[in-house]
Structures are given as structure tokens and as C-alpha cells.
Amino acid sequence: MVQTLVIHGNEACVRGAMAAGCRFFAGYPITPATEITELMARMLPQVRGVFLQMEDEIASICAALGAAWGGAKACTATSGPGFTLKQEGIGWAAETDTPIVVIDVMRGGPSTGQPTSSSQQDVMQAKYGSHGDYEIIALTPSSVQEAFDLTVKAFNLAEIYRNPVMVLSDEIVGHTREKIRIPEQVEVVRRKKPESSIKDYIPYRPTSQGFLDGMPTFNQGYGILVDGQLHDEWGIRAGHKPDVSAGLVERICRKITGHARELLDVEEYRLDDAEVAVIAYGSPARPSLRATKEARHTGVKAGCLKMRILWPFPETAIDQLCQRVKKIIVPEMNMGKIYREVERVARGRAEVISMPKLGGEMHTPQEIFEKIK
Helix, strand or coil: CCEEEEEEHHHHHHHHHHHCCEEEEEECCCCCCHHHHHHHHHHHHHHCCEEEECCCHHHHHHHHHHHHHCCCEEEEEECHHHHHHCHHHHHHHHHCCCCEEEEEEEEECCCCCEEEEECCCCHHHHHHCCCCCCCCEEECCCCHHHHHHHHHHHHHHHHHHCCEEEEEEEHHHHHCEEEEEECCCCCCCCCCCCCCCCCCCCCCCECCCCCECCCCCCCCCCCCCCCCCCECCCCCECCCCHHHHHHHHHHHHHHHHCCCCCCCCEEEECCCCCCEEEEECCCCHHHHHHHHHHHHHCCCCEEEEEECEEECCCHHHHHHHHCCCCEEEEEECCCCHHHHHHHHHHCCCCEEEEEECCCCCCCCHHHHHHHHC
């Protein structure tokens, strides 16, 4: 039975997390993500889950990481400066193959910035925020329905790839109320246990696909050493061994980049014959779609490509698009961060126009339409 509700995007994230099996949340209230923490505090105890309000953001992500190794599907949520504070924990998760979901309801920055306004200024911090080489997966909802759907997907991808996965929401999605449909059941990827026996288990030896042999929980008898230093296949520190250290970093990066095609998640609107394309993600995707419809009414062959997964970057889809269109417009609520990624892929085959917007306001359909003409 499908449940129809009118809720805001932050509540949709919570309901998506619960549906995906999240049973641990540690967080610290911060605008505009506060409702996620509040709702987790109310809803998790109802399913025998655990909610912890921690003293700060660093403690929050560390508690969630510990819960993941304790066997729980774990999550934390934040915004702006809180996202910055979580970065060391995100790097630790990538280095230790720890599945965790981080919801960032983006607001304007830098520093304390605009606590109650929207932005997309964290998109590069999501990918590069922690030190060292690693890769993450980031999903970008543009509606309340997608806040639910993509949060479910984030938890599933975290289990499949054993990696930090981010839901890059924004204040507009987080606080918009609209109707959504929640199915009675959603597809849930359960945590895979090791296939090897306890005696034969080697915790960090990759399969031919680059994945590990399941994830045991502490106190199940498996010998597991989880350490932040670069390590060998048994988890033993190997920072002093160049080949072993390099191999580990290469593996955790290729675990994501090597599966970029499987992770491709874009939606296309009338791009088959388009001469002008708008590439958007998050909240600006909605006025972008409206603007392309208006352009079609005036005879302009325009289309829209919406990115639901931003990282790994959908290079294949954009590369193919650049072979067909003359002009690409990239509206973003930042100074033009993803525009540079699109331009890199385009390599001069199409004119790429950045359409940045700051101050906490989203583009209007008319503003994008004027660029399309």
C-alpha cells in the first residue's frame, strides 16, 4: 500500500533512511538540517533504533562510524560548517571501507555564512573535503520525493560499495513541503556477511570487481583491525611500505571510479533533437526543466539533463551530449563549480555557459529561459 503524505524534504530524508534500514543516528542540530536530527530523535526509538545527540559534529560522525562497525546502518546529518568538521571522519570512512550515509543540507558559506538560506557551495567539499586521495558517491535530490528515494538509494549504495555516501540536499529541498508517495516496502540492500570462514577471512583483500568479502561485525569472531593509517590486506599498518600503501589508495579510488557507469543516474528531457541543453542538479533542476519547456513553446530546440548522482561525475552522459548540442547552460547556486567539470568534458565541442547565483536565491525559469534564447 502506498502512503501519500505532504511533508518537507528533511522529513523525507528521515523516512527514506528509516525505510532503508537506518537504525543509528548521531548528530548535532544545525540549520537548515535541524529537522532531520529532531525527527530521528522521535522516530528511531519507535523501531528500537538508537539516537545520540553528540557534543559536536566530529563526535557525531565518529559515533556513526563506530555504529557501522557495530553492525548498524548508520547516518549523520549536517550543514555548512558542520559538514566541514565531519571531513576527517569521511576520509576515515573511505580509508577503512566503512559504509555510512552523510546528509548535507547545503546553505551559503563560507564560515557561518547564511544559516537559513540555500546554496550548492559544498559540491566540491563533498568530493575533496578530506585530505588524501579517495572517492565518494554523492546524490543530489531536487524534490521532496527524490529526497526520500535518493536517501534510500544512498543507504543501498553505501552497503554495495562500503563507502561514505552523501545526500547533497539544500535548504530549498529541505524545507519545501509537497506531496510524496512512500511505498510500503522499498528495495533494501542488506549488509553482506563474509563468505570466507573466520579462519580464512582476509578483511581487505578485494574481489575481481574491487569489492571486499563482506563486512563482519565486531565480536563475531573475525579478526579485524580497523585503523586510519594505510594498511595491508589484513589491516596491519603499512604506511612505510610504498607499494602496499599505493595499492590501497588506488583500490579505494577505483572501487568507485571503476564502477562509474553502473553509478550513472541522470534524467533526460527532450535531448534527442536538442541544440541547447541545460545541465542541472538539486533545486535549480526544477526551474531548468520549466525553462526548457518554455523554450520549446517558442520553437527553440532545448532540453534538460538532470544529475541525480553528481559524484562520480556522469562524464559518459555529458560526453555524448556534447557531441549533439551547440550550447550548454549550467545554472548553479554557487560561483560555477560544476560548470568547470562540464567544460572539462566538453573540450570545446559545445559552448558551455556558467550561470552562477549566490545570496541564497534560486534561479527563476525566466532567467534560465533568457540564457537559452
